[in-house]
Amino acid sequence: MATPLQVMSLADMAAQQVAMSGCRPIVNKKLVKQYGSKAPVQLVTNRGVRVNSVLRKDEWEDLDRAIVPAAVQPLRLTGIIAARQNLVRPIASLGTLMAQYNQVSEMTAANISLRGHASGEKDLTDYSLVGVPVPIIFKEFELDQRVLLSSRMMGDGIDTSNAQAAARVVAEKVEDLWINGDSSVNLNGNTIYGLTSHPNRNTDTATNYGGGDWGTQSNIEPTIAGMIAAAQADGYYGPYGVGVASTQYNQAALTTYSDGSGDTPLERILRMPMVEFVEQIPQLDAGEVVLFQLTSDVLEWRPVTGYSPITTLEWASGDGMLGEFKVMAAGVPIIKSDHAGQSGVVHATGA
Secondary structure (H helix, E strand, C coil), X not given: CXXXXXXXXXXXXXXXXXXXXXXXXXXXXXXXXXXXHHCEEEEECCCCCEEEEEEEHHHHHXXXXXXXXXXXXXXXXXXXXXXXXXXXXXXXXXXXXXXXXXXXXXXXXXXXXXXXXXXXXXCCCCEXXXXXXXXXXXXXXXXXXXXXXXXXXXXXXXXXXXXXXXXXXXXHHHHHHHHHEEEEEEEXXXXXXXXXXXXXXXXXXXXXXXXXXXCCHHHHHHHHHHHHHHHHHCCCCCCEEEEECHHHHHHHHCCCCCCCCCCCHHHHHHCCCCEEEEEECCCCCXXXXXXXXXXXXXXXXXXXXXXXXXXXXXXXXXXXXXXEEEEEEEEEEEECCCCCCCCCEEEEECC
């Protein structure tokens, strides 16, 4: 069973350790000139205190090279959305526990008359404030001081397997939040919803959207067309992104029509004027397709500045015999709906 995420308060000792203990390393240029890649590295805490890292400059570089590839690959959906500036609104501080947005209602229809001075119907928009908790997603590992010294004596590089594994599970959890949310993260009754779990999303079977099982080629385009119609019925007219489970993506991308066009179903979906991309999302269950409008009133990525997409913290054990590391990210995906409960997210199953 997965360990529930925790929303950390800076009043807690654990959060203070994250915020005030070791952070990213700094390298003294003079020492680099003197020692080259073997130059010692220091860490600077948020209080400005400098402490020695257990790793050297080249070892930090090896660690970073291992962490970055492991973190980037699983973040397919996160990466696509994070690359769109209109969908990203950074959170300034790790102390922000709740990201918020307003649901705004519409006014009633405008009045019309030949005599403009006639009294009209008065109205005001309604506002509902919605909160989403901002979690810290992390995994810790440690490096034994004696093993590290032994590898240096033998001329071996630093073992980066633990760093890679830690980065991978952090990245996978961030991606999972986009898709499934996490009801175990709860702050004052507020939780995190994903594209396939938001209560106000449009959801139905692919058959009911006008398509069906994508093993039958003729079902693929009608499914997407029906999902677009559902989004437009709620007032969301695109542009759209589409996420597809691996099996269905292959069915759309690797087969061609027998009408002599040479087209794949994927190519025809991408020619729909409102569809900007169709992406394979391995974390979706087989048969699932999600369509979502690419505007900030539908979804938004709220990363914490300095802690996204991923960072590594270091501190030493009490006796100095272990180097402790925390690979972590902080931020939250927000899936939205309007004041009337309408949504620009459409979720199909049974495709």
